[in-house]
Amino acid sequence: MTATHSTRMLILGSGPxxxxxxxxxxxxxxxxxxxxGIQPGGQLTTTTDVENYPGFREVIQGPWLMEQMQAQAEHVGAQMMWDMIVDVDLSQRPFRLTGDGGTVYVCDTLVIATGAQARWLGLDSETRLRGQGVSACATCDGFFYRGKKVAVIGGGNTAVEEALYLTNHSHDVTLIHRRDTLRAEKILQERLFKHPGIKVLWSKEVAEFVGGEGNQGLVALDLRDTKSGEISRLEVDGGFVAIGHHPATELFVGKLDHDGDGYLRVKPGTSYTNIPGVFACGDVADKVYRQAITAAGTGCMAALDAERFLAEQDFEESEAA
Structure with a gap:
């Protein structure tokens, strides 16, 4: 028989x-x-050194941090389910969700924390050197490249913002774009072009991330000219892929309000979506900051919002009775 679990609060996603x-x-x-979900612990489980999460003087490991968060959640009474939701019915409360094995989850409130994933170029060398010179988050990892030579791959707002941010740590930042014009907002482009520490390579794409000997990590980028096909090499210590993020919101298309990039819309200053009793937090609703600490903060908001929502519902029901 198909198992059914009922709860006052169902949470999708196990990141911060x-x-x-x-x-x-x-x-x-x-x-x-x-x-x-499909990636227990979220994106931090694919991160090695974490140096910007409050409360730890020394560098900690991303997987360890998520293990501690899960242990704390279980210690205070949360139940973890190894499952992936494939169907959602938000037409009425209680909401009804179905896992890929047929397990049914019935809940009074739903907290969506399914996160977002950085888009990658899809190169084998990129995967091999991820965390060893290849990153998708300058805010997270830029600190490790103080005084070193770095490159940013992309041409939109994210890429330009990452390049500008990296000048706080590096005097030599190269932006690599496969076209001959940027897609970023004009004001960002103006800041980029005026900055003496940034140069732009036009009509170039990364053919390969080049690793050094042994455990040296990234040492260079092999670049292909998108017009001539000519290959050139750029020596760098860090390569930041900045071609956008993809929020995990496919389940909610046509059921919850999204913005133009697929992120869930929430009422400003809250975690409320357009359906009462459904809340969104973390990277699934945040296209600006995308940090573990901001995700954790909005997770707290979602739980408090859900608790208040349930208290109001309980009060109204008791008054009606």
Missing amino acids: AGLSAAIYGARAGLAPIVVQ
Whole structure:
């Protein structure tokens, strides 16, 4: 028989946002269930050194941090489910969701913390050197390249913003774009072109990320001219892929409001979506900051919003009775 789980709070996603929501929800006595999804622990499980999460003087490891968050959530009463949701019915409360094995989840409130993934170029060398000189987050990893030579790949707002940010750490930043014009906003382009520490390579694409001997990591980029096909080499210590992010919102297309990039819309200053009882937090609703600490903060917001929503519903029901 198909298993059915009922809960006052169901949380989709087990990154910093989902687990923070679980901690606050459990402490409020809501006995939340966390459906961990396709990548338990979220993006931090693919990160090695974490140096900007408050509370730790020394560098910590991303997977370790997520293990501690999950252990804390379970300790205060959250239940973890190894499952992936494939169908969602938000037409009425309680909401009804179905996992890929047929398990049914019935919930009074739903917290969506499914996150977003950085878009990558798809090169084998990129995958091999990820975390060893190849990154998709300058804010996260730029600090490790103080005084070193770095490159940013992309031509939109994200790429220009990352290049400008990296000048806080590096005096030699190269922006690589496969076209001969940028897609970024004009004001960002003006700042980029005026900055003495940034140069732009036009009509170039990365053919390969070049690693050094042994454990040396990234040492260069092999670039292909998109017009002539000619290959050239650029020596760098760090390569930042900045071609955008893809929020995990496919399940909610046509069911919840999205913006033009697929991120869930929330009421400003809250985690409320357009459906009462459904809340969104973390990178699934944040296209600007995308940090573990901001995700954790909005996870807390989602749990508190859900708790207040349930309290109001309970009060209205008792008054009606």
